[in-house]
């Protein structure tokens with residue numbers, strides 16, 4: 001007779017694969033930076049067998065909680081070798097070799113779909129994709145020459161935003177063009193006309209909002225609360241949860257996030273960044289096909305973190321509640337050098353002061369290995385097998401302290 005006890009039902013469902021197979025399915029992550037580390041910490045807690053592919057030496061940030069395979073997520077051979085021992089492959093960064101992912105997707109599960117990463121890793125393609133799916137974005141146009149840039153300036157007026165199509169994140173890859181005289185410097189700062197640029201109309205937004213949406217492999221969808229983000233120099237500074245906007249706008253933001261994610265294939269967390277306009281309309285700015293720094297507050301403030309949900313989604317485990325479990329939460333992203341004795345002492349002083357606020361949590365995110373390589377590059381020393389040598393560098397990345405309260 002069937003064992004009808006809770007444990008018995010669990011065993012049966014487990015044997016049928018309904019709950020996945022903790023510890024058996026091997027999950028690999030392309031990238032082991034700050035987001036990879038937070039995924040790895042949750043994976044360790046959840047009994048998920050996780051490893052990361054990252055070029056940073058001596059160790060990437062995620063290596064504190066998961067085995068690191070040293071190699072570049074932009075190197076097809078390294079991706080193939082890494083994938084060979086895995087059941088599921090996912091990402092903490094979209095700037096990976098999409099072709100290699102398409103190839104390995106024929107013999108293991110890749111989430112989200114490589115096609116999604118291919119669209120998102122090119123911001124111009126991303127904007128075209130959303131436009132084709134009736135998702136509102138700021139007017140934009142591809143730029144390949146000075147004449148194109150002049151035409152964009154005439155069309156959009158000043159200021160307008162010039163953006164690099166590829167390898168852009170954390171504000172790197174954006175240049176505001178405030179006056180005609182700024183154009184050539186902006187173009188140069190983004191690698192020149194040949195680098196792949198596009199221009200975007202300046203959005204005089206009232207607020208920036210973000211919604212983290214999670215979708216499992218079997219298509220279940222949940223959204224975390226709508227949050228407000230504040231940026232300084234295009235870099236995330238503060239996340240306020242929940243966003244202080246009227247209920248109708250909250251509902252519109254949830255709806256827009258759901259529609260945006262539904263035109264992208266694959267499982268996992270998606271971070272949808274949007275602009276709330278003075279007329280209360282909304283526009284999508286961009287989407288991250290992975291956990292997102294505006295979702296860090298979920299670690300303490302929600303019933304489940306975005307990292308736990310990402311793992312549940314790619315393993316096709318049941319999704320958890322995304323409810324806020326505190327009245328409200330504020331995340332403050334502090335960038336600092338944190339280097340050397342003095343930098344570390346200053347950081348520790350800041351951290352101890354943060355803990356004076358009841359309920360505050362600190363997340364220390366040093367990128368020491370990458371920062372070391374950036375220094376080596378500047379100093380002309382030859383970095384061996386570094387992210388830069390492999391074509392990608394988090395150079396300039398600074399240790400970050402995230403304070404969530």
Ligand code: ADP
Nearest residue numbers: 138161168169170171172200201202203231234
């Ligand atoms: P990243 O990939 O670095 O996050 P984004 O394109 O999201 O780059 O831009 C970063 C920030 O720059 C945005 O969150 C917003 O504050 C500002 N920004 C981007 N595009 C525009 C725009 N068209 N008009 C006004 N501000 C913009």
Ligand code: MG
Nearest residue numbers: 170273285286
């Ligand atoms: Mg952004």
